[in-house]
Amino acid sequence: MSLFEFLSQYWPLLMSGTGVTVAQFLLGAILTVGLALVFGLMKMSSNRAIKGSAVVYIEIFRGTSLLVQLYWIFFVLPLFGVTLEKFTAGWVAIGLNAGAYGAELVRGGIMAVPKGQWEAATAINMSAARRMWRIILPQALVNMLPAWGNLMVEILKGTALVSLISVADLMFQAKQINASTYLSAQIFGTALVIYYILARFLLTPFMRWLEGFMARKLGRA
Amino acid sequence: MDDLSGFPLKIVGENSPMVSFKRVRKAYGSLVVLDDLDLDVAAGEMVSVIGPSGSGKTTVLRMLMTLEKINGGVIYVDGKPLTHMAQGDKLVPASEKHLRARRSDIGMCFQHFNLFPHMTAIQNCMEGPVQVLGLSKGEARDRGEELLELVGMADKKDQHPSRLSGGQQQRVAIARALAMRPKVMLFDEVTSALDPEVIGEVTNVIRKLVSEHNLTMLMVTHQMGFARDISDRVCFFYGGKIEEQGPPAELFGNPRRERTQQFLSAVKEAV
Ligand SMILES: Nc1ncnc2c1ncn2[C@@H]1O[C@H](COP(=O)(O)OP(=O)(O)OP(=O)(O)O)[C@@H](O)[C@H]1O
Ligand SMILES: [Mg+2]
Numbered sequence: 099m100s101l102f103e104f105l106s107q108y109w110p111l112l113m114s115g116t117g118v119t120v121a122q123f124l125l126g127a128i129l130t131v132g133l134a135l136v137f138g139l140m141k142m143s144s145n146r147a148i149k150g151s152a153v154v155y156i157e158i159f160r161g162t163s164l165l166v167q168l169y170w171i172f173f174v175l176p177l178f179g180v181t182l183e184k185f186t187a188g189w190v191a192i193g194l195n196a197g198a199y200g201a202e203l204v205r206g207g208i209m210a211v212p213k214g215q216w217e218a219a220t221a222i223n224m225s226a227a228r229r230m231w232r233i234i235l236p237q238a239l240v241n242m243l244p245a246w247g248n249l250m251v252e253i254l255k256g257t258a259l260v261s262l263i264s265v266a267d268l269m270f271q272a273k274q275i276n277a278s279t280y281l282s283a284q285i286f287g288t289a290l291v292i293y294y295i296l297a298r299f300l301l302t303p304f305m306r307w308l309e310g311f312m313a314r315k316l317g318r319a
Numbered sequence: 320m321d322d323l324s325g326f327p328l329k330i331v332g333e334n335s336p337m338v339s340f341k342r343v344r345k346a347y348g349s350l351v352v353l354d355d356l357d358l359d360v361a362a363g364e365m366v367s368v369i370g371p372s373g374s375g376k377t378t379v380l381r382m383l384m385t386l387e388k389i390n391g392g393v394i395y396v397d398g399k400p401l402t403h404m405a406q407g408d409k410l411v412p413a414s415e416k417h418l419r420a421r422r423s424d425i426g427m428c429f430q431h432f433n434l435f436p437h438m439t440a441i442q443n444c445m446e447g448p449v450q451v452l453g454l455s456k457g458e459a460r461d462r463g464e465e466l467l468e469l470v471g472m473a474d475k476k477d478q479h480p481s482r483l484s485g486g487q488q489q490r491v492a493i494a495r496a497l498a499m500r501p502k503v504m505l506f507d508e509v510t511s512a513l514d515p516e517v518i519g520e521v522t523n524v525i526r527k528l529v530s531e532h533n534l535t536m537l538m539v540t541h542q543m544g545f546a547r548d549i550s551d552r553v554c555f556f557y558g559g560k561i562e563e564q565g566p567p568a569e570l571f572g573n574p575r576r577e578r579t580q581q582f583l584s585a586v587k588e589a590v
Contacts, residue, residue, distance in 0.1 A: 217386050218433035218492075222447035222499055223422040226415075232450060236437045316437045316479065 104284050108275050115271030116292055122189045122257040122267055123296075127250060129193025134200025139230070141205050152201065159198035165259050167191050172263045188260035188267075196253045203249065207242030208234055240312045247305035251297050258293070268292060323393065323403065323410045330398045337362040337397055337535040338383065338503055344391030345378055345559075352378045354559040355392065360503075360537060365529050367546035367567070368539045370556030371582060376539040379556075380505045383537070384427045385418050396424050397502060423451070426496035427505040430512050432488040434480040440467060440491045441476040444498045452499065459498070466494035470524045486517030490524055497528075504528070506538040510545075518542070525549065543586055547571050555579045 105112075140152035159167065168191040172184060182190060211234050219229040261270035272289040276282050326341060336359035345353040352375045360366050368376045382389050385401065393410060394402045401424075403410040404417040413421075434443050444463030448454040454462070467473045470490035480488050489509055496504060506525065510518045522545050528534055529549050540546050546553055547567040554564040555578075563576045574580045 212433075214429060214431055214433035215435065217384075218429065218435070220386060220422075221384055221425075221427040221429075222495065223419060223451045224447070225419065225451075228450050232446070233435055240437075316481070 101284060104281060111271045111275060112268065112288065112292065115266060115268035118266050119257050119268040122192065122260055122265065123254050125189035126192030126196065126257065127253055129189065130196040130200050130253060133193060133197025134204050137197065137201035138204025141201060142208065156198045156201050159195050164191065164195045164256055165262065167195055168259055168263060184263050184265050187263060188265045192253060192256055196249060199249055203242045203245050204238065207238035210241045211237045240316055243309045243312060247302065250301055250305060254297055254301060326393045326410055328405045328408065328410065330395050335398050336360055339395040340392065341395065342392035343382065343389050343394060345382060346390050352559050356560060358561060360535055362535055363533045364551045365536045365549060367550040367553045368537065368556060369543065369546060369553060374556040375559040376556050377507055380427065380507050380537060380539060384425055384505060385422055396421065423499055424502045425505065426499050426501035428489065428492050428496055428507065428509050430508040432492045434488050434492055436480050439477050439479055440472060443491055443495045447495065447499045462498055466497050470494045484517060485513045486520045489513065489521045493524055503535045503537065506536065508539050508541060510542060543571065555582065
């Protein structure tokens, strides 16, 4: 079978897998950003209980492997009465895992904002919440965007693991096709190229654009 | 916490000061930075604070801006306690809510401007009025444009701070503080980070505020000539206390304390 015949035959399956991969990535990434923000801020709290729970979350999810977390969420949580559909379990595990890394990025980005910005915001009598939201976080975001670009690529690559709980993503489809055709080189080669295109030609340029956009908003460019 | 029973709940009377430090103490660990400081500033008065590095000048302003807590004594603004609040007939340390209710009386300009880099000049001036005072965007813009006009920055109102020189940034920072309509303005070495040739554009704005507006001002400065020109009173700080104070002509022309004489002659030599 020529590569062209091969591709035209399996293209629909590969595309449906790619769609699932992109969906897993997007949902996982949104959850990551939300958790990173919440736990990053919690870790900076002076309240020991709040700070403590953030530390526990970050430690657990950074200190263990994503695959084990995925299996826990999909196979073990049902034993405690929490049953997630495999598609949901996939992106939730991804988000929980990457959120722990993101929380540290958020904290680092916030701490890198000069003290004078906090003081100037206090001097115009802003509330703590508005000071954080309107003055500190926008600047922290610019500080941490480059690191977020890397994390986003990691999230994308990490989505391949959801195939292990039978979520029909790109990797899952590739394995299925391989099992019925034994055309390993073609199929995994194609999957490789698709992941590479997603990461390098879509995600990375988008993050670069976002960095530039934010820099312009700060009048830095 | 020390006993606050000797401090009044209010300072009343015709000539009650706009700002009043009463036995204010501030220490970092064992380092005492303000040592039972008493300082009154009358409404509309311009007081300059001078003194050697580390004498506690910046600390005085930071305590008044409530950027940090004091360790003893009480600060009053406009007759009412700032660092404390009345609970029954006693004073207790201020809650965040109390601070937020009282802080709007005070505005501050910093040595390094601290403009918000992600906002243009006019947005910097609108941020407080919109987010804190609840003005509409239109009202806040009008107020901001008026103040940028006052500091001579109207033509740069849509520029980000990174596009402005130090002197221009400091003038925007003054407009930003004024936009909150404070009763008391604090200036902490606002010309120290500036190139010599642009110092004048900032001092001229402060001169204008002194002559045309009835603000109470407390200014830390190393520019003795400027302090002499525009102050109603000059305080010489030494070791967290006021070593000597008086009208500028007297303090500069005829300093009585030896430390003041030494400091002033050292400064003169440096120029
Ligand atoms: N956060 C802090 N922690 C510990 N010590 C501090 C802190 N802030 C200030 N100090 C100390 O308090 C003393 C007074 O500082 P302050 O900034 O008020 O001096 P200053 O008179 O403004 O001096 P300068 O002319 O150098 O600005 C200094 O010895 C300083 O080292
Ligand atoms: Mg200082």
